[in-house]
Amino acid sequence: MRMSQLFSQTLREAPSEAEVVSHRLLLRAGFIRQLAAGIFSYLPLARRSLNKIENIIREEINAIGGQEVTMPVVHPADLWKETQRWYQIGSEMGRFKDKNNRDMVLAMTHEEVVSDLVRKEIRSYRQLPRLIYHIQTKWRDDPRPRAGLIRVREFTMKDSYSLDADWEGLDLQYRNHYQAYFNIFNRCDLPVIAVKSDVGMMGGKMAHEYMYLTPIGEDTLLLCDQCGYSANRQIALFRKVKPPEEKMLPVEKVSTPNCKTIADLATLLDIPESKTAKAVFMMATIPQGVETVDKFVFAVVRGDMEVNETKLTNAVKAKELRPATEEEIRVVGAEPGYASPVGLKDALVVVDDLIPQSPNLVAGANEEGYHLINVNFGRDYSADIVTDIVSAQEGSLCIHCGGSLREVRGVEVGNIFKLGTRYSDSMGCTFLDKDGQEKPVIMGSYGIGSGRCMACVAEEHNDELGLKWPISVAPYHVHLVLLPGKNDKKAVQIGDEIFTDLCQAGVEVLYDDREESPGVKFTDADLIGLPIRLTVSDRMVKQKSVEFKFRRSEDKEIIAKDDVMTKVKTEIARMEAEIKSKVVEMPFKD
RNA sequence: CGGGGUGUAGCGCAGUUGGAAGCGCGCUGCGUUUGGGACGCAGAGGUCGGCGGUUCAAGUCCGCCCACCCCGACCA
Known part of the structure; x- marks a missing residue:
């Protein structure tokens, strides 16, 4: 290509809105231009890099038996109503009506369309296993696009879907992807680690995320350098240190004026934060059959720990969880800043599993200006659910080896999910097995954002003068x-x-x-x-x-x-x- | 959705007390120059984010709205 003919120019100065280095350099070097928040045009240089990344993806997915297809970006909403996701997903979904006033959806992902294809095409175990994939535009109306191509609203994703007759088949396809994804990122010269992750809106049984580690990442990960354990903070497990046993002491009410935070309280009473119980209030939207109910959730964790919303959401099987308002808190008989699990009504009480082992804690008195000391789980209050609902953090002990966990930031460049029968069941994807039984197709879904991948390569390979493309991805x-x-x-x-x-x-x-x-x-x-x-x-x-x-x-x-x-x-x-x-x-x- | 910030030429920015819209880079033409963002001369380029208000007069003051960026919430 003659540069005199190239459709793009370099910029001496980057537009002031670009802060992240990959964003600045991709703009300055003439790779991309922004149209709106989280919406970009890809100019010839970027297109060539993307083609290379996408071809690497094709080669690796073809190598594990993938067959490329193309599925539509615009879907009839009926499909998404069948899986309930039309109702479950909020403003992140792009919706519009066609000229006949029919509800339509912009593809966020393609499980529904795949499932529709599967139920029409797959009849027999003889047609399984299969692996299909495409490289297609997705629209997710993210509340906050940021960092150039790292987090956008319109993006291109390679998504593959595995179809199996049995769980062993799914395991195999999942493991094939596990390795193929490492091959893809290694061939792009992008260092990544795989971490276990929450299944989120996808539903399903198991998931890994491929993370490129960088301070600009928005996911927090916990790594154990000793045994290699790694997980997204959303689900990271850790060993909780059981406090020394103490004889239960009688509850006592003490005056604690202007003490609305755990830190204030610990200072005033001259006790460590680990001797306090922290109360966090949430409103959970919980599915019950086709309907959903809003339930007030009262979560209790030790004062020195943070509630993990993902764990809490999963514990109460909620579809959505948000902080409760002050009015909602008062309705259940609690006092913001002085809340206590003692004497509550109509609340779903969820207690972290370390609390029952922690004697004589200080908790609120549900009365402005007062706390209770020597509160003990089991004697003074009980819970609907006792389970792990707190976040691991820097220095927490590894669940496997007891080593010290390290906190790092990362960008998710790929993910793999064992969906199981989540979509087969709701959309009727069944086949006739060897034994003549009708069974649901067992599915997996596997995504890689190609634009995000390119941005991460740019983020990883650059210096003060500009980009430094690896040969495999260079335009x-x-x-x-x-x-x-x-x-x-x-x-x-x-x-x-x-x-x-x-x-x-x-x-x-x-x-x-x-x-x-x-x-x-x-x-x-x-x-x-x-x-x-x-x-x-x-x-x-x-x-x-x-x-x-x-x-x-x-x-x-x-x-x-x-x-x-x-x-x-x-x-x-x-x-x-x-x-x-x-x-x-x-x-x-x- | 909450907090903060920015909006003036393609990009980066200045614009004082309300009184004729500017600078650098880039762009066009001509000439000189040619191993690390050259130089001279001559040009083009503006809905000062939008709407409304105050005023003799608004880029500047007031109100509402919009867009974009950052932090948080949320989220594959």
Whole structure:
């Protein structure tokens, strides 16, 4: 490609709204342009990188038996009503009516459409297992798009769907994806880890997320360096240290004016926060048959810990959970800031499983300005549910080995879910098994955001001058810089020749044939960040030589013009081999 | 949805007390220059986010709205 013809330009300064480095560089280098919050156009350079990422995905998913299809972006709402997700999902779903006033949905994901295909196409166990996938646009009207391409509303995702006759089949396809995903990210030179995750709106049995670790990530992960345990904070388990046993003391009411927080309380009474009980109030929307009911949830955890909303949501089997308002709190007889599980009415009391082992805690008195000391679970109050509802944090003890957990941030670039029969059951995806029994198809779903993946590669590979693409994802292999000098057509001739020869040999070349000063051309080359830079200049031409430089190195090498082809092809092959060597077998971590 | 911020030329920004819309970069033309964002001359480019109000007069003051960014809530 001649740069003089390229549809995009570099920007000397990035628009001020771009803060994250991948966003700034992708804008400045002319890869992307923003249309609205979380909605982007992908210009030719980005498109080429995305094509490479998507082709890597195709190769790896085809290798585990995937068959590519394309499913629609616009769906009739009826399909989503069948699985209830039309009702369960809120404003994040794009909805509109067609000209006949029918409800329509913009695809957030494609389980419904896959299931519809499956129930129409799959009749017999002889047609299973299958794996289908597509690379398609999704719309999720996220409340807060941010960080350029990291979190957008319109995005492209590769989503595959596995169809099996039995659970062993699902296990196999899940494990195949587990490895294929590592292969994909390794081939993009993007370091990731797999962590166990919550199943969220997808429903299902088991899920892993592939996380690229970076401080700009919005998910918090807990890692154990000792045994390798890793999990999203939403579900991370940890060992809770049982406090020393104490004899239960009689409850006593004490005056604690202006003490609405745990920290105030601990200071005033001169006790550690672990000797207090913290009360958190939520309103949960809980499905009951087709209907849902709103239930007031009173969660009790130790004062030194935080309620984990995902765990709490799962504990009460809620579809939605939100903080309760002050009025709602008073209705159940509690006093905000001085709340106590003692003497409540009409509330679903959920107690963290460490509380029953923690004697003589300080809790609110449900009366402004007073707390109760020596409150004991079982004697003074009881719970509807006792289970783990607190978050692991930096320094928590690993559930497996007792090592100290480390907290890191990450961006989710892929996920794999064992859906089981969640969609087969609601949409009637059944087949006739060997034994003549009608059975539900067992499904899995597996996603990778290709744009997010590209952004993460950009986030990982850059320096103060610009991007530094890995060879496998770079829009072109070679940046050919032409510096023609004064009144000399010779350099132009040589440049054109090298460009043509390399292209014919299958090397992808971006040829800077613009009438710009050398400074501009070199700066743009660094910014765009192709792996190899060749410079053809007036003064080099006289020696029949060309300058060769890697984007990732400072070193410049002068090579004979006749050696360019061999050198370039050798170095590309070497870089490709280097990437390939990163593809290794990963142990499956359940 | 809550908190904070920004909106003036393609990008980055200035605009004082309310009194003729500016600067740098980029863009167009001509000439010079040519190994790390060159130089000269001449140009083009504006719904000052929108609507309403106050005023002789509004980019500037007041009200409402919109968009975008950041933090939080939420979320595959």
